[in-house]
Amino acid sequence: MVILLYKWLLLASMVFGAGEPAVVKTVNARHPLYISVTEMNYNATDKNLEISCKIFTDDFEKTLANNYKTKVDLTTPADKNEANRVVREYIRSHLLLKVDNKPVALEFVGFEKENEAVWSYFEVKNITVAPKKIDVVNSILYEAYDNEINLMHVSVGGNRKSTRLNYPDKEASFSF
Numbered sequence: 001m002v003i004l005l006y007k008w009l010l011l012a013s014m015v016f017g018a019g020e021p022a023v024v025k026t027v028n029a030r031h032p033l034y035i036s037v038t039e040m041n042y043n044a045t046d047k048n049l050e051i052s053c054k055i056f057t058d059d060f061e062k063t064l065a066n067n068y069k070t071k072v073d074l075t076t077p078a079d080k081n082e083a084n085r086v087v088r089e090y091i092r093s094h095l096l097l098k099v100d101n102k103p104v105a106l107e108f109v110g111f112e113k114e115n116e117a118v119w120s121y122f123e124v125k126n127i128t129v130a131p132k133k134i135d136v137v138n139s140i141l142y143e144a145y146d147n148e149i150n151l152m153h154v155s156v157g158g159n160r161k162s163t164r165l166n167y168p169d170k171e172a173s174f175s176f
Helices: 004-016 057-068 080-094
Strands: 034-043 048-056 095-099 102-104 107-114 117-124 133-138 148-156 159-166 171-175
Touching (some): 034 133, 048 057, 057 080, 057 117, 080 095, 080 107, 095 117, 159 171
Antiparallel strands (some): 034 048, 095 102, 148 159
């Protein structure tokens, strides 16, 4: 399991965009940190809402394995199509969006592993006008960890807004 201090440093790199996390000596962690970061960006040129979710690999694999009753390896999956399926289904059932009060469907783009985390990518196509309001229901990893923290950053027209959801809170709204 990733140690608490390492997770904090990795979190800082996720939130503040720093480079590679620093090397950390092993320490005992009494209270592990469970966190995900979801970024949403309205791309006015392509008329799409681009969404990326960054989740610690060990926590994500454990949650997916429990939900889908199968071993899940996101680092070197034996069956990439099956890995894509479980990532797609999990995120789409735990991250629900409304754009200007209309439910939208997340289209899966793919996922990749980066250091100790997995990035999954989605988009909502054909948003012809910059959103004025984005409502989010985010329950990523909530069924696995009752101390989960979900950070969200939403950018529209160069205006960035952020919030934090602590379990059990799962709803947020962003107005632009």
